[in-house]
Amino acid sequence: MHNFLPVTAKEMKNRGWNQVDFVYITGDAYVDHSSFGCAIISRLLESRGYRIGIISQPDWRKKESIQVFGEPRLGFLVTAGNMDSMVNHYTVSKKHRQKDAYSPGGKMGLRPDMATVVYSNLIRQTYKNTPIILGGIEASLRRLAHYDYWQDQVRRSILLDSGADLISYGMGEHSMIEIAEALDSGLPIGEITYIPGTVYKSKTLDMVYDPIILPSYEKIRDNKKAYADSFAVQYKNTDPFTAKPLAEDYGTRGYVIQNPPAKPLTQQEMDDVYDLPFAGTWHPMYDRLGGIPALEEIRFSLTSNRGCFGSCSFCALTFHQGRILQTRSHDSIIKEAVHMTEDPAFKGYIHDVGGPTADFRQPSCEKQLTKGVCQNRQCLFPEPCKNLTADHSDYVALLRKLRKIPKVKKVFIRSGVRFDYVMADKSPVFLQELVKYHISGQLRVAPEHVSDQVLRYMGKPSHQIYEKFLKAYEKENAKTGQKQYAVPYFMSSHPGCTVKDAVKLAEYVRDLGFTPEQVQDFYPTPSTLSTCMYYTGIHPLTGEKVYVPKDPHEKAIQRALMQYKNPANRVLVLEGLKMAGRMDLVGFGPKCLIRPERGKTGEKTKNKEQTGRKYSRKTIRHTHQKKKK
Numbered sequence: 001m002h003n004f005l006p007v008t009a010k011e012m013k014n015r016g017w018n019q020v021d022f023v024y025i026t027g028d029a030y031v032d033h034s035s036f037g038c039a040i041i042s043r044l045l046e047s048r049g050y051r052i053g054i055i056s057q058p059d060w061r062k063k064e065s066i067q068v069f070g071e072p073r074l075g076f077l078v079t080a081g082n083m084d085s086m087v088n089h090y091t092v093s094k095k096h097r098q099k100d101a102y103s104p105g106g107k108m109g110l111r112p113d114m115a116t117v118v119y120s121n122l123i124r125q126t127y128k129n130t131p132i133i134l135g136g137i138e139a140s141l142r143r144l145a146h147y148d149y150w151q152d153q154v155r156r157s158i159l160l161d162s163g164a165d166l167i168s169y170g171m172g173e174h175s176m177i178e179i180a181e182a183l184d185s186g187l188p189i190g191e192i193t194y195i196p197g198t199v200y201k202s203k204t205l206d207m208v209y210d211p212i213i214l215p216s217y218e219k220i221r222d223n224k225k226a227y228a229d230s231f232a233v234q235y236k237n238t239d240p241f242t243a244k245p246l247a248e249d250y251g252t253r254g255y256v257i258q259n260p261p262a263k264p265l266t267q268q269e270m271d272d273v274y275d276l277p278f279a280g281t282w283h284p285m286y287d288r289l290g291g292i293p294a295l296e297e298i299r300f301s302l303t304s305n306r307g308c309f310g311s312c313s314f315c316a317l318t319f320h321q322g323r324i325l326q327t328r329s330h331d332s333i334i335k336e337a338v339h340m341t342e343d344p345a346f347k348g349y350i351h352d353v354g355g356p357t358a359d360f361r362q363p364s365c366e367k368q369l370t371k372g373v374c375q376n377r378q379c380l381f382p383e384p385c386k387n388l389t390a391d392h393s394d395y396v397a398l399l400r401k402l403r404k405i406p407k408v409k410k411v412f413i414r415s416g417v418r419f420d421y422v423m424a425d426k427s428p429v430f431l432q433e434l435v436k437y438h439i440s441g442q443l444r445v446a447p448e449h450v451s452d453q454v455l456r457y458m459g460k461p462s463h464q465i466y467e468k469f470l471k472a473y474e475k476e477n478a479k480t481g482q483k484q485y486a487v488p489y490f491m492s493s494h495p496g497c498t499v500k501d502a503v504k505l506a507e508y509v510r511d512l513g514f515t516p517e518q519v520q521d522f523y524p525t526p527s528t529l530s531t532c533m534y535y536t537g538i539h540p541l542t543g544e545k546v547y548v549p550k551d552p553h554e555k556a557i558q559r560a561l562m563q564y565k566n567p568a569n570r571v572l573v574l575e576g577l578k579m580a581g582r583m584d585l586v587g588f589g590p591k592c593l594i595r596p597e598r599g600k601t602g603e604k605t606k607n608k609e610q611t612g613r614k615y616s617r618k619t620i621r622h623t624h625q626k627k628k629k
Contacts, residue, residue: 007068019072019073020072021045021180022077023052023066024041024052025119025123026056026080027057027085027088027102027111028079028103028111028294029102029110029286030285031281031292032280032282033279035298037079037172038056040276043277043278045176048177057110072130075130075132075133078120080116080138081137083138084138085115085138086148086149087525089108092522094150101294104290104292105286105289116138117158120132120163120164121162121163124163131166132164133164133176134158134166134167135167140167141527142157143157144157145157147526147535149531154221154227157199160201160256165190165201166200169199169261169320171265172197173262174197179192193207196259196263197262200259201254208257209245211246212237213249214234214248214249224535228538228539233246235318235529236376239324239373240263240264240324241372242371246258264324265326267326268329270328271328281295299345300350301353302336302340303328304355304358304398305328305354305356305360307321309373309379309380310357310360311379311459312458313459313528314531317356320527323364323368323379325363327361337350348408349409349412350402350408352414353398353399357417357418357421358416359417362394365388391425392427396429413438419445419465420465432476432479435479435480439484441483442487444487446489448491449490450508454494457494457496458530470486490505492522494530495546495548496546497549497558498547500581502558503576503577506573516563519563533546557573560573561576573593573594
């Protein structure tokens with residue numbers, strides 16, 4: 001039990017402590033593994049000599065549930081967990097999910113909606129003046145005013161709704177250490193206004209150097225163009241080297257001020273974080289409840305990088321981890337892999353070596369580590385920047401070392417490769433070794449769509465690049481004599497996607513000869529470029545108007561078109577084809593999506609040439625019988 005931080009007052013006292021420095025409240029079950037933010041921050045603070053007590057999934061209906069350790073010496077740390085609690089609870093159609101992978105046995109209902117706000121308010125009922133610092137993905141992406149899909153309205157900064165004092169946004173290692181040191185030195189929480197990677201409240205702007213004043217909350221709440229303009233400013237100020245402080249006006253309540261992001265971790269700092277003494281599993285109190293399903297997904301996976309310069313519009317990584325790549329050293333990763341092989345449950349398979357994008361192992365260009373990323377230019381979109389360093393040699397070398405570790409049978413890559421980055425690399429070695437060693441029959445890739453118009457709004461490369469990648473992938477498979485397939489992920493109803501675009505995607509699925517088992521409908525989560533387009537109908541970076549499929553029925557049609565073979569989708573598919581003016585796809589020809597229904601007007605085609613209809617014996621016999629009658 002000593003491997004875990006205390007979760008009860010008894011465990012605290014067994015360590016000889018009368019009080020903890022920080023109480024860490026999380027909406028997830030307590031899993032002491034480096035893939036869980038709570039584990040990283042708590043172990044990091046512990047390594048600096050601070051005493052941490054963990055309260056996981058407290059009963060938000062009882063204020064006693066957050067009083068387990070009494071009042072902490074320095075403050076409360078609050079997170080909703082590894083996911084936004086609303087995404088955790090609801091599907092894109094706003095229906096309740098059945099399971100929570102971050103709760104014991106997958107049980108749903110152990111955390112409230114808007115968990116960060118609820119937990120903070122619960123603390124304030126008892127501890128009126130104790131500092132509360134928010135962190136995690138929910139607080140990070142709601143740090144300023146934001147569109148909330150579930151309420152269909154613009155919400156204030158989570159700092160105001162929660163009653164907390166400070167937000168540590170992003171990954172938080174640098175900022176949390178500085179916050180802890182400031183509090184430990186006796187500095188009041190209200191005076192901790194200078195730390196990069198934090199958000200705080202202020203009545204005035206007197207202490208803020210050279211801020212950008214964003215449109216007021218009242219203005220962006222009532223004016224979608226103002227919201228888009230504000231988002232564009234925020235989007236361009238996500239880099240630690242070039243960003244300025246941002247100030248959002250809340251009238252009589254003063255300002256919410258966002259300091260520039262914290263600097264990225266150096267490789268040594270990354271190594272130090274992943275070398276912390278994690279137990280590597282869930283707390284034993286969950287054993288009888290079936291454990292924590294989320295751990296099983298990543299238990300034998302290795303994190304090699306952070307950050308992503310891919311900048312997909314529907315992804316929040318730009319606002320959370322940032323665009324600058326941070327990597328662990330080979331020695332650090334191999335050390336963890338060797339330790340992994342000593343686990344009795346290890347069967348010889350490393351499930352993944354990657355991060356947000358598996359094959360990113362270095363910044364996109366040399367200048368980023370000293371000057372930051374470009375504010376008005378993307379690294380890969382609409383095409384690779386001329387300064388892009390597309391090189392997989394370091395990743396290939398790492399994978400080769402991992403394959404040689406005793407007891408390792410296979411090293412998989414499952415967190416996804418960026419196929420346009422693969423194609424930008426002049427060396428074919430990575431693709432060759434990917435095909436030969438790191439796939440188990442299927443390679444998951446994410447082209448997302450086939451319409452170049454939709455892909456432009458998604459921030460993804462043109463469909464032509466994906467087709468080139470497929471040809472190269474098939475060529476390498478042919479060389480090895482293996483039959484391995486690329487399984488594409490597609491998304492429906494993204495801003496800019498019309499029913500005609502959805503039909504085009506359905507035709508592509510038809511030509512591939514497979515039906516997706518699951519269809520990802522676009523989910524408007526906080527602080528993404530796509531969510532801004534969804535809410536405002538405006539592309540914030542260009543100002544152009546964007547068509548947004550919001551009507552639930554149209555969204556259902558777009559989903560159904562991707563699964564047109566399912567008989568349950570026939571009515572929706574037919575309606576979609578009518579809307580798109582593509583009734584040529586109703587018939588008996590090889591290119592048709594659905595068959596006409598007998599006796600239904602509007603579905604019959606005029607002649608054999610229009611449909612490419614091939615008459616079967618059954619059809620001919622049926623026609624002959626009708627003529628006799």
